[in-house]
Amino acid sequence: MSEVLVVVDHVDGAIRKPTFELLTLARRLGEPSAVFFGSSDKGGEAAQKLGQLGAEKVYVVDDTEIKGYLVAPKAEALAQLVEKTSPAAVLFVSGYEGKEVAARLAIKTGSGIITDAVDVEEGGVVTQSAFAGNYTVKGKVTKGVPLITVKPNSAPVEEVGAAGTVEEFAATISDAAKKAQIVAQQPRKASGRPELTEAAIVVSGGRGTGGNFEPVEGLADALGAAVGASRAAVDSGWMPHTFQVGQTGKVVSPQLYVANGISGAIQHRAGMQTSKTIVAVNKDEEAPIFELVDFGVVGDLHSVLPAATEEINKRKG
Numbered sequence: 001m002s003e004v005l006v007v008v009d010h011v012d013g014a015i016r017k018p019t020f021e022l023l024t025l026a027r028r029l030g031e032p033s034a035v036f037f038g039s040s041d042k043g044g045e046a047a048q049k050l051g052q053l054g055a056e057k058v059y060v061v062d063d064t065e066i067k068g069y070l071v072a073p074k075a076e077a078l079a080q081l082v083e084k085t086s087p088a089a090v091l092f093v094s095g096y097e098g099k100e101v102a103a104r105l106a107i108k109t110g111s112g113i114i115t116d117a118v119d120v121e122e123g124g125v126v127t128q129s130a131f132a133g134n135y136t137v138k139g140k141v142t143k144g145v146p147l148i149t150v151k152p153n154s155a156p157v158e159e160v161g162a163a164g165t166v167e168e169f170a171a172t173i174s175d176a177a178k179k180a181q182i183v184a185q186q187p188r189k190a191s192g193r194p195e196l197t198e199a200a201i202v203v204s205g206g207r208g209t210g211g212n213f214e215p216v217e218g219l220a221d222a223l224g225a226a227v228g229a230s231r232a233a234v235d236s237g238w239m240p241h242t243f244q245v246g247q248t249g250k251v252v253s254p255q256l257y258v259a260n261g262i263s264g265a266i267q268h269r270a271g272m273q274t275s276k277t278i279v280a281v282n283k284d285e286e287a288p289i290f291e292l293v294d295f296g297v298v299g300d301l302h303s304v305l306p307a308a309t310e311e312i313n314k315r316k317g
Contacts (some may be wrong), residue, residue, distance in 0.1 A: 001030050001031050002029075002030040002031070002086070002087060002088035003030060003031050003032075003033045003056075003057070003085050003087045003088065004026040004027075004029045004030040004031065004032050004033065004087055004088050004089050004090075004091065005033055005034075005035050005059075005078075005081065005082070005085065005087045005089070005090040005091070006019065006022045006023055006026050006032055006033065006034050006035065006055070006090075006091045007034075007035045007037075007078070007090065007091065007092045007093070007098065007101070008034050008035060008036045008037070008046065008050070009093040009095070009098070010036070010038070010046065012042070013038060013042035013045060013046055015046055015049060015050070016093070016195070016198060017152070017157065017198055018093040018150070018152040018153075018198055019034075019050075019093060020053045020054075020157040021150070021152065021153070021154060021155040021156070021157055022091045022092075022093065022150060022155075023050070023053050023054035023055055024053075024054065024155045024156060024157060024158050025091060025119075025120040025150060025154070025155050026054065026089075026091055027054055027160075028120060028121060028122045029088050029089050029120065029122070029124060030087070030088040030089070031056045031057075032054045032055050032056060032162070033055060033056055033057040033058070033059060033085070033087070034046075034047075034050045034055040034057070034058045034059070035058075035059045035061060035078065035081065036050075036058055036059065036060050036061065037061050037063045037066060037067075037074060037077075038060065038061075038062075038063050039062065039063070040060055040062070040168060043058065043060030043166060043168075044060070044166055046058065047060075047164045047165070047166045048164060050164055051161070051162050051163055051164015051165075052159050052160075052161055052162075052164070053157060053158070053159055053160065053162075054158070054160050054162050055162055055164050056162050056163050056164070056165070057163070057164075057165050057166075057167060058164055058165070058166050058167070059081060059167055059168075059169045060166055060167070060168050060169065061077050061081070061169050061171055062168070062170065062171075065171075065173045065178075066171075066173065068181055068182055069177070069178050069180060069181050069182060070180040070181075070182065071097060071100045071101045071104060071180075072104060072176075072177035072178070072179070072180065073171075073173045073177045073178065074101050075101050075104035075105045075108060075177075076108070076171065076173055076174060076177045077169075077171035077173065078090065078101065078105050079105055079108040079109055080169075080171050080172065081169055081171070082105070082109055082145055083109075084169075086145075087145060088124075088145075088146075089124060089141075089145065089146040089147070089148060090102070090105065090145060090146070090147050090148070091120070091148050091149075091150060092147070092148070092149040092150070093149065093150065093152065094115060094116050094117070094149035094150050094151045094152070095197065098149050099115050099116075099149050102115070102147045102148075102149050105147055106144075106147050109144055109145055109147075110143065110144050111141065111143060111144025111145045111146070111147050112141035112142060112143045112144060112146060112147065113141070113147040113148070113149075114126045114128065114139055114141060114146070114147070114148050114149070115128075115148075115149045116128055116129070116149060116150075116151055116251075117148050117149065117150045117151065117154065118136075118150070118151055118154045118253065118274065119154060119155070120148060120150065120155075123140075124140050124141065124146050125138055125139075125140050126138065126139055126140065126141075126146075126148055129253075129274045134273075151251075151253050151274075152197055152198040152253065153198070153199075153200060153253050153254055153255060153276075154253070193220065193221070193224075193225070193226050193227060194224070194225070194226045195226065196226045196227075196228055196242075196243065196245070196250055196252060197250050197251070197252055198226075199225055199226035199252070199254055200225075200254050200255045200256070201220075201223050201224065201225035201226070201254055201255065201256045201257075201258075202225055202226050202227075202228050202245070202252050202254045202256070202257050202258070202272070202275070203216055203217075203219050203220040203223065203225045203226075203227060203228070203258045203260065204216070204227070204228035204229055204230065204245055204257070204258065204259050204260065204262060204272075205227075205228075205229055205230070205233055205238075205239075205260045205261055205262070205301070206229070206230035206232055206233050206259070206260065206261045206262030206263065206268075207230065207232040207233060207236070207261060207262070207263070208260065208261020208262065208282060208283065208301055209233060209238065209260065209261045209301065210261075211233075211236065211238045212302070213227070213229075213233075213238065213239065215260070215301055215302055215305035215306055215309070216260055216301075216305065218305065218306065218309045219258065219260075219305045219308060219309045219312075222308075222309045222312040222313050222316070223256075223312065225256075225258075226252075226254075227239075227243060228243055228244070228245040228250075228252065228272075229243040229244055229245065230244070230245065230246065230262045230263075230268050231244055231246050231248065231249065231265075231267055231268065232262075232263075234249070244271075245268065245271040245272050246267045246268045246269075246270060246271035246272075247266075247267045247268075247270035247271060248267065249271055250271060251270070251271045251272075251274075252271060252272050252275065253272075253274045253275055253276075254275050254276070255275075255276045255277065256275070256276065256277050256278075256279070257272050257275035257277070257278045257279070258279045258280075258281070259272070259278065259279070259280045259281070259282075259289055259293075260280075260281045260282075260301040260305060261281070261282060261283075261301050262280070262282070262287075262289055263282070263284070263287050263288060263289060264280070264287055264288035264289025264290070264291070264292060265288065269292060273292055277294050277295075278292055278293045278294050278295075279293060279294065279295045279296070279297070280292075280293045280295075280296045280297070281296075281297045281299060281301045281304050281305065282296075282297075282298065282301075283298065283299065283300055283301075284298075285298045
């Protein structure tokens, strides 16, 4: 059975959940092998967890010549690994970097690429949400090695206890790949909440909050959820743009999306309507968001959310 390469998404060795989802999908296509960009010691530590979740092998690519530059060196290293292993497919987390690296790898290897997949089936058939989630389409790469970027929360995480053996891979990075250098980085302050695009639950607020996001954040913390915002809330200066869900913000696809005081304009729908379950709280019973939801509450979010938060915390305690 051919290998399926899974590019590990991690921060300083801490592996993000979407990588584990990719390992689940990879088992449908062949034998999962993880590709870890980082130091040998961090790669060895990561291999144990990656093995528990399905990686038969972990390729550790020394990032000494890679981490100071933008995506080109990673694509070059992956091209060399693809040439060596001839994998059945290469899977990436569908984020800004993942899609950029995958696109460059497609050019280097003469391969087809599918982005923003929400499912991968045996035989390499890929499901995508198209036109802001209004249509579901299926496709398959027919040229070269299939390169697929997958949205977070597209598959369950399954522990299988594979071998997770480590193999160091030495890539040769050309000077041409080092033309875009990272000169400064601004670390984000840790909020204690999950990353918006990766969260299994997202609680968002809009114009109906009146700028008071405390009820939204309270419910999010009770559920262990990420906090999002509509464009109206961001344009009003109530929340930073990094929290915006929508066509000009972030696209999320959680198991549960709770929209509070959000009318449901098409701009916002484009960023969240592929969520598995959608709940809305809005005072306006004619709000367009109610056309989309699985469950709706007509009421003032400033009363509904604190009551829901209190009940959730009571049941947790």
